[in-house]
Amino acid sequence: MRVKDLLLKPSRVSQRDKQLLLAHLLKVKPPELYLRMDEGVSESIVKLYEAGLEKLKEGYPLQYLLGEWDFYGRAFKLVEGVLIPRPETELLVEKTLGLLEKTRDYVGLEIGVGSGCIAITLLLEREGVFMYGTDINPKALEVSQLNAEIHGVAHRLRLFQGKDFEPVKDMKFDFIVSNPPYIPEGYWEKLPQGVKLEGRESLIGGEKGWEFYERFSESVEKHLRNGGFFALEIGHDQGDVIKEIFKNFRIEIFKDYSGQDRVVIGWKY
Incomplete structure (x- = not known):
């Protein structure tokens, strides 16, 4: 044939x-x-x-069938149970890179590294960056480590298993990024079976969907150095909620190419 x-x-x-x-x-x-x-x-x-x-x-995801998927022009290895990189998340990377000078050194943190595509892309685009990453999923940490080695940045990435800031509770960073789970619990049964293979903990943010942002807003200030910033992906319909959650911060919300709320950036006063 x-x-x-x-x-x-x-x-x-x-x-x-x-x-x-x-x-x-x-x-x-x-x-x-x-x-x-x-x-x-x-x-x-x-x-x-x-x-x-x-x-x-x-309905099996093509990304898992191929064992890899492109993000920001590079291929990243994938396995079932690890969040599949999506084009919308490239906006999070673009906005973060826009705040990172090419001639400066930075120490950053990614919460919920998944495949590592965000942290590794930042490392590849900015030679002066060193990243820490956390995830509750050991499978995600394994894939992130593999991708870091493939792309030659493993020496600038340290990974820890644990929830949110717990593994780095005594550390401060120049910037913090995350594409957290933000789908409400009630939507789980409505998701396609192929999407569910990415894992409940990768997708479901809690009963409301925005629980991560509430926890994050209570802890982020003590983990940011003066002048530092955070950049988070958010749900397309969560802009107003995010503004309320981060009302004590100076923030800006950016829309994706479909005109929907997608990224919030906030600064430490």
Whole structure:
């Protein structure tokens, strides 16, 4: 069977996902498939491809099937139970980088590192940054460590298991970032099965959804150095709640490219 036959075979899976899956199995970049349309594909690859399509039809995330996903132009390894990087989160990175001078040294913290894509991207974009990261999920810490090693920044990242600030309770930082769980508990059963594979603790923020921000607002000041800042991803409909929670801080809320509230940045007076 040829590359062309596999890609043109009717399927409920999108053409984009079919291309990404086949390119992954053939160990080529997706655009290269168009140069190989008439090339034959081994029976073993065909079987893997067809099995992958079946899983995708059932709602299994392509990101887990590939074992990696792109974020800010780089590939990050992934496993089930670890939050999948999303394009909206790149805004959090962009806004954070905008506040980090290229010629200065900083010590930062990420709460809930997940795959490590945020912390590692900051390290790659700013050579003067050293990061600490916390997560309650040991699987996430393993993946973060692996990604840090792959991208050559493991010597500038220290990881700890624990909730929120607990593993770094006596430390202060120049900046703190987080993409915390912010979906209300009541939405869990409505989520697609594929999304649920990312893990309840990665997605559900509590009964209201904004419990993390309440805890964070009570502790962040003692963990920020003077002039320091925090940058957090928020739910698209949480802007007003966030303003109330952080009413004792100077904050700014930024909208994503869909015009929805997505990032809050606050400064220590």
